[in-house]
Amino acid sequence: MSDKRTFEIYRYDPDRDQKPYMQTLEVELDGSERMLLDALMKLKKVDPTLSFRRSCREGVCGSDAMNINGKNGLACLTNMRTLPQKVVLRPLPGLPVVRDLIVDMSPFFKQYHSIKPYIVNDTPPPEKERLQSQEDREELNGLYECILCACCSTSCPSFWWNPDKFVGPAGLLAAYRFIADTRDQVREERLDNLEDPYRLFRCHTIMNCVDVCPKGLNPTKAIGKIKQMLVSRS
Amino acid sequence: MALAIHKYDAVVIGAGGAGMRCSLQLARAGLKVAVLSKVFPTRSHTVAAQGGIGAALGNMDEDNWHYHFYDTVKGSDWLGDQDAIEFMCREAPKVVYDLEHMGMPFDRNPDGTIYQRPFGGHSAKYGEKPVPRACAAADRTGHAMLHTLYQQNVRSNTIFYVEWMAQDLIRDAEGDVVGVTALEMETGELAIFHAKCVLLATGGAGRIFAASTNAYINTGDGLGMAARAGIPLEDMEFWQFHPTGVHNAGVLLTEGCRGEGGILRNKHGERFMERYAPKLKDLAPRDFVSRCMDQEIKEGRGCGPNGDYIALDLTHLGAETIMKRLPSVHEIGKNFANVDVIREPIPVVPTIHYQMGGIPTNIHGQVVVPKDGNPNTVVPGLYAIGECSCVSVHGANRLGTNSLLDLLVFGRAAGNHLIETALASKAWKPLPADAADRTRERIARLDASTSGEYAQDVANDLRQTMQKHAGVFRTQASMDEGVKRVMEIDERARHIALKDKSKVFNTARIEALEVANLMEAAKATMVSAAARKESRGAHTVNDYGDTPEFPLGRNDRDWLRHTLWYSEGNRLDYKPVNLKPLTVESIPPVKRTF
Numbered sequence: 001m002s003d004k005r006t007f008e009i010y011r012y013d014p015d016r017d018q019k020p021y022m023q024t025l026e027v028e029l030d031g032s033e034r035m036l037l038d039a040l041m042k043l044k045k046v047d048p049t050l051s052f053r054r055s056c057r058e059g060v061c062g063s064d065a066m067n068i069n070g071k072n073g074l075a076c077l078t079n080m081r082t083l084p085q086k087v088v089l090r091p092l093p094g095l096p097v098v099r100d101l102i103v104d105m106s107p108f109f110k111q112y113h114s115i116k117p118y119i120v121n122d123t124p125p126p127e128k129e130r131l132q133s134q135e136d137r138e139e140l141n142g143l144y145e146c147i148l149c150a151c152c153s154t155s156c157p158s159f160w161w162n163p164d165k166f167v168g169p170a171g172l173l174a175a176y177r178f179i180a181d182t183r184d185q186v187r188e189e190r191l192d193n194l195e196d197p198y199r200l201f202r203c204h205t206i207m208n209c210v211d212v213c214p215k216g217l218n219p220t221k222a223i224g225k226i227k228q229m230l231v232s233r234s
Numbered sequence: 235m236a237l238a239i240h241k242y243d244a245v246v247i248g249a250g251g252a253g254m255r256c257s258l259q260l261a262r263a264g265l266k267v268a269v270l271s272k273v274f275p276t277r278s279h280t281v282a283a284q285g286g287i288g289a290a291l292g293n294m295d296e297d298n299w300h301y302h303f304y305d306t307v308k309g310s311d312w313l314g315d316q317d318a319i320e321f322m323c324r325e326a327p328k329v330v331y332d333l334e335h336m337g338m339p340f341d342r343n344p345d346g347t348i349y350q351r352p353f354g355g356h357s358a359k360y361g362e363k364p365v366p367r368a369c370a371a372a373d374r375t376g377h378a379m380l381h382t383l384y385q386q387n388v389r390s391n392t393i394f395y396v397e398w399m400a401q402d403l404i405r406d407a408e409g410d411v412v413g414v415t416a417l418e419m420e421t422g423e424l425a426i427f428h429a430k431c432v433l434l435a436t437g438g439a440g441r442i443f444a445a446s447t448n449a450y451i452n453t454g455d456g457l458g459m460a461a462r463a464g465i466p467l468e469d470m471e472f473w474q475f476h477p478t479g480v481h482n483a484g485v486l487l488t489e490g491c492r493g494e495g496g497i498l499r500n501k502h503g504e505r506f507m508e509r510y511a512p513k514l515k516d517l518a519p520r521d522f523v524s525r526c527m528d529q530e531i532k533e534g535r536g537c538g539p540n541g542d543y544i545a546l547d548l549t550h551l552g553a554e555t556i557m558k559r560l561p562s563v564h565e566i567g568k569n570f571a572n573v574d575v576i577r578e579p580i581p582v583v584p585t586i587h588y589q590m591g592g593i594p595t596n597i598h599g600q601v602v603v604p605k606d607g608n609p610n611t612v613v614p615g616l617y618a619i620g621e622c623s624c625v626s627v628h629g630a631n632r633l634g635t636n637s638l639l640d641l642l643v644f645g646r647a648a649g650n651h652l653i654e655t656a657l658a659s660k661a662w663k664p665l666p667a668d669a670a671d672r673t674r675e676r677i678a679r680l681d682a683s684t685s686g687e688y689a690q691d692v693a694n695d696l697r698q699t700m701q702k703h704a705g706v707f708r709t710q711a712s713m714d715e716g717v718k719r720v721m722e723i724d725e726r727a728r729h730i731a732l733k734d735k736s737k738v739f740n741t742a743r744i745e746a747l748e749v750a751n752l753m754e755a756a757k758a759t760m761v762s763a764a765a766r767k768e769s770r771g772a773h774t775v776n777d778y779g780d781t782p783e784f785p786l787g788r789n790d791r792d793w794l795r796h797t798l799w800y801s802e803g804n805r806l807d808y809k810p811v812n813l814k815p816l817t818v819e820s821i822p823p824v825k826r827t828f
Binding site: 013014015016034044045048049051052053054055056057058059060061062063077079098099102105109113116117118119120121125127128129130131132133134137140144145147148178181183184 | 273274276277278279281282291327330331334335336337339340341342343344345346347348371374377378381385386388389420449450451483485486562565566569570688690691733734736737738739740741742
């Protein structure tokens with residue numbers, strides 16, 4: 001079964017290259033490379049300098065996010081059958097490139113950290129678990145599953161323009177995960193923290209985030225709920 | 235050029251469940267702690283755990299830690315140390331409640347308590363019937379737990395060195411561990427971390443096998459560091475095959491599938507586990523189920539055109555249960571097998587999953603080695619917890635859900651021990667003059683290499699060799715040959731060439747450095763396995779079958795003991811199993827049936 005693919009890959013090693021360039025690599029797949037990540041591992045044998053992050057290879061660790069034929073996604077969850085003969089790979093847009101497909105994620109994590117991504121409940125805990133109804137727990141579905149791959153935030157034009165001021169879809173999804181948790185005690189503070197023309201309201205419901213999320217999550221919906229809460233408390 | 239020296243009270247290597255549970259304890263106590271990780275913390279492999287955390291909360295059926303203790307001892311095929319097992323099972327409810335208080339999004343029962351599901355080998359009333367003991371967040375328990383621990387570490391201002399790969403332990407003339415060398419991946423710079431204590435929480439070495447549920451990062455780095463520093467590795471012949479890895483993909487499908495009612499079937503559609511384990515059926519422990527599956531396949535009852543897999547059938551559970559309790563399983567089926575598990579069974583095979591052995595420790599996480607007649611002499615300054623360690627709570631076979639539990643219990647215990655004793659009194663010991671020499675030599679050799687093999691080619695040969703010679707069913711002859719093959723590959727691994735000499739995020743250099751660690755783990759496994767002349771737990775050898783004297787091939791007379799493998803000289807030593815629990819009666823070894 002012959003499956004010859006052409007890869008065009010963004011390459012840049014600041015230690016060696018004056019400027020970035022697109023490298024063309026032809027590779028013959030033998031059918032054992034189900035996913036794009038498998039193909040990338042094969043390409044790395046051809047050219048060991050090709051650099052990208054990877055770990056779990058099953059879509060839960062969030063390491064191998066990249067721009068695949070113009071759309072952000074995880075290499076390990078992108079089936080080669082769904083890709084055309086020519087595959088163009090670029091680093092996630094909007095973040096500084098460290099090398100090849102590896103970006104500096106710190107602006108992304110800085111925004112995640114800015115929403116205080118942890119439960120705050122300083123009441124002395126009971127001896128056993130804090131009780132939570134099944135309905136209240138269900139509120140967290142679609143929120144806690146985020147893998148912090150940054151596919152969403154780096155596909156968002158508002159985040160490209162204001163990565164230092166706009167929290168971005170991933171951070172806002174996380175913000176709502178804690179707002180929605182009945183065990184958290186600082187909801188008002190969390191809302192205060194987002195009531196700002198940039199931090200939350202730069203979201204213009206373009207919905208690229210929903211389109212690219214490899215886990216099928218919907219940050220726009222969560223953002224909508226936060227906006228509603230801010231409106232109803234004012 | 236002098237290396238940068240970073241000074242901390244404690245340095246934790248690895249930001250998985252164990253490392254971050256420990257660092258949280260330290261940071262909360264106000265200690266200066268650094269956590270080094272090859273990947274961003276939430277990308278550590280704990281994230282891939284699915285089914286649950288074992289704890290006898292009794293939320294859904296009568297349960298208590300004595301049952302859990304019994305199941306774990308029996309599950310370990312009596313190789314587990316009963317003091318450590320008692321400690322873990324007693325602490326279990328506490329660490330689960332702690333995690334809930336940290337914000338862990340557990341599933342809930344109608345009364346608001348934590349949801350629990352049955353799991354392999356977990357039973358009520360000493361083996362009578364399965365009991366729901368696995369505390370679960372859908373089938374994403376590891377993800378939910380790892381993110382919760384990271385979040386709480388953020389709150390407690392833990393200092394993370396993200397994308398730093400630890401290289402070598404620094405021991406002084408007295409043998410105390412006083413620090414560690416580490417490579418910053420982004421810059422390629424080497425640095426020294428000078429610490430009162432170093433804690434290894436680097437996870438397992440599942441990548442020594444070709445078909446593995448493990449992440450690419452699971453290269454046994456802590457094992458390599460320990461072995462190079464003269465510390466033995468314990469019980470490395472014991473590797474768990476998880477019964478349900480996706481056929482041809484290796485991706486894990488949680489035992490929670492069977493906990494929720496899923497059934498394993500052969501090509502006749504028969505629920506064959508009823509024949510092998512009349513009481514626990516599909517929920518017998520993993521070593522047992524994996525062997526039964528292999529038996530079915532060997533005897534011609536495997537499924538598919540080549541008769542080489544077993545069918546995991548969830549179709550009778552209904553879409554609602556599957557989408558609520560096993561949503562990731564549904565997703566994995568779609569992505570990696572092109573199967574909708576709601577409608578059709580999914581092909582599975584036993585797949586390498588977990589390393590029962592590791593760096594020997596006591597229940598405080600302190601690394602212990604034989605010295606002056608005492609098999610458990612503490613190595614000052616060094617701790618190990620989680621999959622890289624061997625305390626030993628899993629013995630010859632781990633029960634599902636006991637790994638996440640292990641991370642929480644011993645992460646917390648090691649943290650407490652560090653705070654209370656080691657750090658309270660101890661100052662920094664001086665660094666030896668040659669602190670970074672070993673690491674510098676290793677890196678310099680790679681940087682100077684001009685010709686030789688590519689690291690991944692050597693690693694792939696190693697993985698194929700381990701798969702062939704240290705698989706589910708082992709034979710003495712095959713293991714003996716495996717030792718020779720692995721030693722040949724070890725020689726090749728010394729001459730790996732590095733083509734990419736860039737300083738910036740050089741993943742080829744990282745891979746080459748990882749091969750050195752894989753080699754130590756593989757040698758330990760192969761040599762220890764070939765030497766153990768019995769069948770016990772996951773170590774099943776065709777030559778040592780069921781006899782009246784040695785039921786199921788287990789030879790308690792000669793082999794009820796822990797293996798210790800030393801890298802230097804490929805030497806083996808042994809130490810007794812601790813059959814004495816802390817407070818309760820010992821569970822004496824008997825033939826294992828389910």
